[in-house]
Amino acid sequence: MNVKLTNEFYQLTVATKGAEMQSLIDQHSGVEYLWQADPQVWGRHAPNLFPIVGKLKDDQYTYQGKTYHMTQHGFARDLEFNLERETDHSLTFLLTDNDETRAKYPFAFEFRVKYSLINRLLNVTYYVNNPSSTEPLIFGVGGHPGFRLPVESGVDFADYFLRFKPSKSRIQIPLTTTGVDYAHRTLAPTDVDWQINHDVFKDDALIFQLAGTNEVEIRSDKTKHSINLKTKDAPFVGVWSAYPQTGDYVCIEPWWGIADLTDSNGELTDKFGMNTLAPQENFKAKYQISFS
Numbered sequence: 272m273n274v275k276l277t278n279e280f281y282q283l284t285v286a287t288k289g290a291e292m293q294s295l296i297d298q299h300s301g302v303e304y305l306w307q308a309d310p311q312v313w314g315r316h317a318p319n320l321f322p323i324v325g326k327l328k329d330d331q332y333t334y335q336g337k338t339y340h341m342t343q344h345g346f347a348r349d350l351e352f353n354l355e356r357e358t359d360h361s362l363t364f365l366l367t368d369n370d371e372t373r374a375k376y377p378f379a380f381e382f383r384v385k386y387s388l389i390n391r392l393l394n395v396t397y398y399v400n401n402p403s404s405t406e407p408l409i410f411g412v413g414g415h416p417g418f419r420l421p422v423e424s425g426v427d428f429a430d431y432f433l434r435f436k437p438s439k440s441r442i443q444i445p446l447t448t449t450g451v452d453y454a455h456r457t458l459a460p461t462d463v464d465w466q467i468n469h470d471v472f473k474d475d476a477l478i479f480q481l482a483g484t485n486e487v488e489i490r491s492d493k494t495k496h497s498i499n500l501k502t503k504d505a506p507f508v509g510v511w512s513a514y515p516q517t518g519d520y521v522c523i524e525p526w527w528g529i530a531d532l533t534d535s536n537g538e539l540t541d542k543f544g545m546n547t548l549a550p551q552e553n554f555k556a557k558y559q560i561s562f563s
Contacts, residue, residue, distance in 0.1 A: 290364035306417035312518035317416035318348035325530025411528020476511035
């Protein structure tokens with residue numbers, strides 16, 4: 272089922288499957304900002320990543336002596352959420368644990384995704400609650416919105432560039448076929464604009480480690496239209512587009528979690544970048560999208 276949220280500026284469509292954004296249209300220009308899920312290239316729009324971000328080594332992990340199997344980015348993006356609350360300005364979707372999730376992930380959880388339209392801003396907020404009275408909850412969570420490029424005629428994919436704010440260097444973490452190579456992280460010159468082309472993604476996603484408030488913009492000198500994603504507390508951001516099968520889109524992905532390290536031992540309690548909630552504890556994370 273699809274649900275719409277509309278204000279004077281935008282029309283947002285969200286599916287209950289995965290609580291995934293399907294469309295985000297400018298009410299005045301008619302511009303569609305989200306990638307429209309070509310299954311020959313990348314068949315999603317903007318999946319929500321939970322309870323892991325990225326891939327596990329061999330698609331498995333061990334917890335309390337038992338091995339569990341889970342594929343890339345977790346299971347939430349493929350499951351049906353309940354529309355828990357709908358207002359004039361927001362939609363809140365809820366996913367809770369069940370027999371299917373516990374076969375892959377032996378934790379009780381409540382995972383909420385809230386979308387809010389406030390004038391020209393789209394806020395996406397993640398709430399994770401540990402309902403257990405005795406057990407911890409270990410998880411990763413993240414966003415994966417894909418933005419159409421170009422959004423209008425007369426502009427090509429390679430006419431766009433990434434601009435990071437604040438203008439400063441950031442740690443870049445290599446991603447290999449066997450995981451995140453954190454030992455070989457480097458200091459990347461994100462104080463200058465990064466040109467976008469498909470070859471930029473030949474080694475998969477560009478991953479940057481963050482601290483504090485950060486913005487990643489997609490801009491072009493050939494159009495007034497730009498895309499801005501802002502986060503105040505995400506420890507990582509990924510920038511990605513499919514390769515070598517290419518499509519005209521770029522994902523900006525704020526992450527509170529990350530793929531397994533190349534030298535991961537497979538123990539969930541040792542997994543780099545994860546979040547842990549004590550019994551009855553709550554977690555909140557947010558990112559904001561704006562357009563010009």
